[in-house]
Every structure is written in structure tokens, then in C-alpha cells.
Amino acid sequence: MSNELVIDVQPNEIVIALLDNKQLVEVSKEKSNIQFAVGDIYLGKVKKIMPGLNAAFVDVGYEKDAFLHYLDLGHQFLTLNKFLQQAIARKGRGISISKMKLEEDIDKNGKITDVLKSGQYILVQVAKEPISTKGPRLCSEISLAGRNIVLMPFANKVSISQKLKSTEEKSRLKQLLQSIKPKNYGVIVRTVAEGKRVAELDKELRGLIERWENSFLNIRDINPPSLVLGEMNRTTAILRDILNSSFENIYVNDAAAAADIKQYISSIAPEKEKIVKHVKGELPIFDQLGIDKQIKSSFGKTVSFKSGAYLIIEHTEAFHVIDVNSGNRSKAGNDQETNALEVNLAAAEEVARQLRLRDMGGIIVVDFIDMHSAENRHKLFEKMKEMMSKDRTKHNILPLSKFGLMQITRQRVRPEMNVAVLEKCPTCQGTGEISPxxxxxxxxxxxxxxxxxxxxxxxxxxxxxxxxxxxxxxxxxxxxxxxxxxxxxxxxxxxxxxxxxxxxxxxxxxxxxxxx
CATH class of the missing domain: 3.30.2320 (hypothetical protein PF0899 fold)
Structure with missing residues (x-):
């Protein structure tokens, strides 16, 4: 498996395309003036308490107030609130979390009115970007993501990624992080940390702690609502999360951006620094590398995938519906059940790719071609799980129902990626007639x-x-x-x-x- 990243830097936005074995699997757009990205930490102001929802609406500077539920406050919300008050009181002087006495955990069955009141300043992190008519979704269980670890102030525990299979490696990493992490800091060890040495992990841990503490030195001068600590840009975040030995090339059409990316990669994986390539030329980079053609063929209502078979993708307010059709596909000598299985297995690959490509979230219902064999239905279920294992977004897959429907839930944290592939004729403007x-x-x-x-x-x-x-x-x-x-x-x-x-x-x- 080989991965490539193509980055198109435009004056107003950056478009990022991820290729897996030359096939487009992810596209994301980042506006130059983007706000309220997942991971951003804000100093907000509580505008309204909603006891019936056990939630509060918080002003973080967006046109609509953001939503914060009681269950998203985090167990150590009282300690976080105490830390915020002390940081505001101590202008220009840092506060060591290690020397703080942690408050008691809030009651998981408690009420929002027990801990929040209107007009209160509160530290929050964006959990979901604004989607449709809704404002951002917030949480107060703060985390700072690094390449190998995730820092969680006030958590005071070490957790290991469930994707790590080796019991010995899990035990080694847990003991290692417990020995180097300061008191009152929690750490989640990511899968990519497997085999890493203590010096590398310690350096990253110290860097995250310094970034966290420095952001509060002048918080007294901040006028809420305001950004306290921003997540890195989408390009760097993607590199941080997915860069591995399978990456062969990173193509960028902007010299300054290429230099920044090369510098970042040299800090996290020096051996991969040479894969960054600055692409020049008259043609747009997506045209040069064939990305634009893949985008046009992969988005839209109907998507072809193999030997005449195709998907029909419909979007509703409640969920997404994907219908699998065999089209004119037929194989001589194969019975209907075998043909249905082959089409369904190929469709599972394309469905998994489409979910990543369009960043579809919420409930997805896939209507596969009917199969009578229980063994074949199980094969399809296992195939879908295998293909979705490459998806970094949290998801859950249910086996096929007796009606041949598969239900998938996929976490939605930002608006769905949508590319219009049907365009109004630029020459005739839809009239069907052109000038000579x-x-x-x-x-x-x-x-x-x-x-x-x-x-x-x-x-x-x-x-x-x-x-x-x-x-x-x-x-x-x-x-x-x-x-x-x-x-x-x-x-x-x-x-x-x-x-x-x-x-x-x-x-x-x-x-x-x-x-x-």
C-alpha cells in the first residue's frame, strides 16, 4: 500500500487530496479564514442555561451560540474552572498544574445548574464544527493531540490505544509514560507510538505541556469570546495523524507551503523529509496529477465502480441512503447468488471509500443486492469491516438485516464534503444556444x-x-x-x-x- 498527498494552495483556500494506491480516498477543503475547527480551545461566555436539555448555550464568537451538554463537561470540570480563575488572576505568571490540588469529580448524573450559571466565563474545546443551521458542539474535557500522544490536563492517568495488539508493548508504553508524565496530567498513547523510545516521547510530552501552559500566560488580557489555543491547520493535522512509512510523495504547488510542510515533517519523521515535492507548471496541480478527473467521477448521485455496477447515493435530513445496483453486469457460468456476492463485495470497497471521500456522517443505510446464503452475508459483513478499518473516524457497522440492509453510523464532526459535478453550461448559460x-x-x-x-x-x-x-x-x-x-x-x-x-x-x- 502506498499513500500520496496532493495539496492545492489557492489564495482563499487549501484543498487536500489523499491517494491510496493512486486512488482518491479523501478530499478536504480549508478556507484561509476558517474558524471553529475541531480541537480549537476558546474562552467563552455562558449565555443561556437549558435545564430541560441539561445543557448550556455558550458564546464563542460564532453567529449562533455553541451547544455544551452536561455530559461533555468532563469529570474534572471543577478543577478546570479553578485553573481558569487562577490563570485570569495571575497576569503574566504561569500556573503549574502539577502543584494544584484536584477538585472532586462532578456527579455524572448531576444537573447543569449545579456547575454553570449565565454570564460565567468557561474554557471549552470545539468537538464538532458548525454544520447546517447548528452552531459548534463543545466539550470541556480538554485534550491536545500530538503525533504519538494526546495530552489531557487534569486527567492524571495513562491510556493506551486499543489498536495496539501486543500486550508487552502496551505494558512498556504504560510504564514509560507513567514514569515521565508530570502529576495531574493524563496521556493517551496513540498507535503510532509503538516501538518509540523514551527520549522521543518525553520531548513531545514536554512540548505539549509547554504549549498548554504558555497559552494561559496572558489570558487575563483576552476579551471573551476569544480563541485561546488553535488546533494546527488541516494539512499539518492530517500529516500528524496519518504520516507513516507507506507515504511515498507529498505534492504541493506553493513553495512557502512546501517549505513549512518539509520543516514540520523533519521534526516528526526526518527520514521522510525528501518526499515533499514542489510542483510547478502552467496547469493546476489537480489537473497535472489527474485528481480533478477522479473528483468529478467520484462525486454526484450515481457512482460507477466495477463492470457496469454502480451506486446511487441519496441524502435526507435524517440519514444517507446508498443503493447498490448490478447494472448490466453478468458473468456467463455464474449463478445469481455468485454474481450478487461479487457485486456486493466490490460495492463494499466503494461504499467505504465514498464515506471517507465525502466525509459522510450520522446514519448510513446501504441496500445491497439480496443474497440468500447466510455464509455470503457474513462474508459481506466481514469485508465491510475490513474496508472501514482504514477509516480514522469513529464508526459502527451492523450485520445485514433480513431485508439486505446494512446500517452504519459514522461520527460527524464537520460538514459533509460536497462537490457539484453537474454544472450549468458556461457557454450557453443553460439556453442551449451559443453565439457564433x-x-x-x-x-x-x-x-x-x-x-x-x-x-x-x-x-x-x-x-x-x-x-x-x-x-x-x-x-x-x-x-x-x-x-x-x-x-x-x-x-x-x-x-x-x-x-x-x-x-x-x-x-x-x-x-x-x-x-x-
Whole structure:
């Protein structure tokens, strides 16, 4: 198995694509001004107590108040609250958690009114990003994720990842972390820590503790609601969580971003530093590496996956529905049951990929092709569990029901990834009629003249179909491009985009931002 990461850095967002054996399995977008990402820690203000829900609404600066349930406060909420009050009182002086006396755990069956009141300042962490009409979902059981360990202030215990199979390794790591962690700090040891030496784990532990304590030095000067400690950006978080020996390449189209990623990798896995590659070229990086084509074919209502078989994916308010169809697929010599099993096993692979790719959360119901054999149904269930084992998001899978339905729950922490693959025709604008092709260059020139006059831009990029680009650049001295540059006193660069329609064109500024 080989993994590759392709990172497309744009002025307003970063798009990240994860490839598994050259096949697209994850896509995520991060806006340059993104707020309220999972893991961000905020100093908020309690706006309203809801005894009926046993919850509170907290102002963290989002347009809608965030939701905090009593069960998400964490056992050591009273100690966290005490620490916050002391940090606010001690301007510029750090507080050592190790020297604090922990308060009693809150009652797990208690009421929100016992511990919170309106107007109170509270330290919270984003557990779910804003989705649809809902604000962020919060918790007060704070954790700071590193590559090998997760630091949990006030927890005072060591937990080991259940994915670690070796009992001896679990025991070694537990004893090791118990010997080096300070008092009143808890640690969760991640799977990737297997085989790591004490020096490496101790260095990461000290770094996380320093990051936590330094964020509270000037908390007195913060005016709530405000961000106290931000999670690292999505690109770095993905590298932290999934970078391993199977990664062969990380492609980036921005020199500064490539340098930052290389520096980060050198700190967590120096031997992998050389896999970071800065990709240059006229074409967008996703076009160069074939990512755009995979995205267009993988999103949408209907997804083909093998020998004519396809999935139909529907979204409702309550859950997602996936229907498996064999299409025109048939194999001579195979009976219906064998064909159904083959299609269903292939569908299980594609369903698991689609859940990761679209980041679908909540309840997913998959309608597989009916199979009469109990053994075959069990094979399908095991296959689905095997394919979903690669998914880092928490999930649960139920065996097939007697109606051939499989129910899957998958944790939802951010909005579902959605890519529109059906587009309004940019040439005819949906009318079904276009202007004469012979007038295309006249239209482009008119648009250029208008832009030069209204935008005052001195450098422009014209994006067109490769055929049109060749026509505009035809010749040596007397090309259309040179004529336009001379007439309108502007530096014009013509870029060929294979995905554009023949009559489609766009103008961008020198920073590649589209000019409408």
C-alpha cells in the first residue's frame, strides 16, 4: 500500500487530496479564514442555561451560540474552572498544574445548574464544527493531540490505544509514560507510538505541556469570546495523524507551503523529509496529477465502480441512503447468488471509500443486492469491516438485516464534503444556444478592454481551452496576444485549461484570483 498527498494552495483556500494506491480516498477543503475547527480551545461566555436539555448555550464568537451538554463537561470540570480563575488572576505568571490540588469529580448524573450559571466565563474545546443551521458542539474535557500522544490536563492517568495488539508493548508504553508524565496530567498513547523510545516521547510530552501552559500566560488580557489555543491547520493535522512509512510523495504547488510542510515533517519523521515535492507548471496541480478527473467521477448521485455496477447515493435530513445496483453486469457460468456476492463485495470497497471521500456522517443505510446464503452475508459483513478499518473516524457497522440492509453510523464532526459535478453550461448559460464561434476572440477582446478600464489591473491571466490558446498564440511576432498587449497596455498571459469548454474563458489577476 502506498499513500500520496496532493495539496492545492489557492489564495482563499487549501484543498487536500489523499491517494491510496493512486486512488482518491479523501478530499478536504480549508478556507484561509476558517474558524471553529475541531480541537480549537476558546474562552467563552455562558449565555443561556437549558435545564430541560441539561445543557448550556455558550458564546464563542460564532453567529449562533455553541451547544455544551452536561455530559461533555468532563469529570474534572471543577478543577478546570479553578485553573481558569487562577490563570485570569495571575497576569503574566504561569500556573503549574502539577502543584494544584484536584477538585472532586462532578456527579455524572448531576444537573447543569449545579456547575454553570449565565454570564460565567468557561474554557471549552470545539468537538464538532458548525454544520447546517447548528452552531459548534463543545466539550470541556480538554485534550491536545500530538503525533504519538494526546495530552489531557487534569486527567492524571495513562491510556493506551486499543489498536495496539501486543500486550508487552502496551505494558512498556504504560510504564514509560507513567514514569515521565508530570502529576495531574493524563496521556493517551496513540498507535503510532509503538516501538518509540523514551527520549522521543518525553520531548513531545514536554512540548505539549509547554504549549498548554504558555497559552494561559496572558489570558487575563483576552476579551471573551476569544480563541485561546488553535488546533494546527488541516494539512499539518492530517500529516500528524496519518504520516507513516507507506507515504511515498507529498505534492504541493506553493513553495512557502512546501517549505513549512518539509520543516514540520523533519521534526516528526526526518527520514521522510525528501518526499515533499514542489510542483510547478502552467496547469493546476489537480489537473497535472489527474485528481480533478477522479473528483468529478467520484462525486454526484450515481457512482460507477466495477463492470457496469454502480451506486446511487441519496441524502435526507435524517440519514444517507446508498443503493447498490448490478447494472448490466453478468458473468456467463455464474449463478445469481455468485454474481450478487461479487457485486456486493466490490460495492463494499466503494461504499467505504465514498464515506471517507465525502466525509459522510450520522446514519448510513446501504441496500445491497439480496443474497440468500447466510455464509455470503457474513462474508459481506466481514469485508465491510475490513474496508472501514482504514477509516480514522469513529464508526459502527451492523450485520445485514433480513431485508439486505446494512446500517452504519459514522461520527460527524464537520460538514459533509460536497462537490457539484453537474454544472450549468458556461457557454450557453443553460439556453442551449451559443453565439457564433467566429466571434469568440472579439468577445474576449471586448471583455479585456472592459477589465483594463474598470479594474486598473496591469497584469492579467486569460484561461481558455487549449485550442483557443493555440489560436491566440499562433505566429511569432503578430500574435493576437501581442496585439492585445500593445493596444491595451497590459501584460497578458494565456493559460490553456484542458477541462474548459471550447467557448469558455476566464480572466484572473496576477495572483490567480478570478475577475468576474
Amino acid at each position: 464561434a467566429v466571434l469568440l476572440t472579439d468577445q474576449i477582446e471586448d471583455q479585456l478592454a472592459s477589465l483594463v478600464e474598470t479594474s486598473q489591473e496591469k497584469q492579467l491571466i486569460l484561461k481558455v481551452h487549449p485550442f483557443v490558446a493555440s489560436y491566440i498564440n499562433q505566429g511569432f511576432f503578430k500574435t493576437l496576444r501581442r496585439q492585445w498587449q500593445s493596444t491595451y497596455k497590459v501584460k497578458l498571459k494565456v493559460k490553456a485549461i484542458p477541462s474548459y469548454d471550447l467557448m469558455m474563458y476566464r480572466f484572473s489577476d496576477k495572483d490567480n484570483r478570478r475577475i468576474k
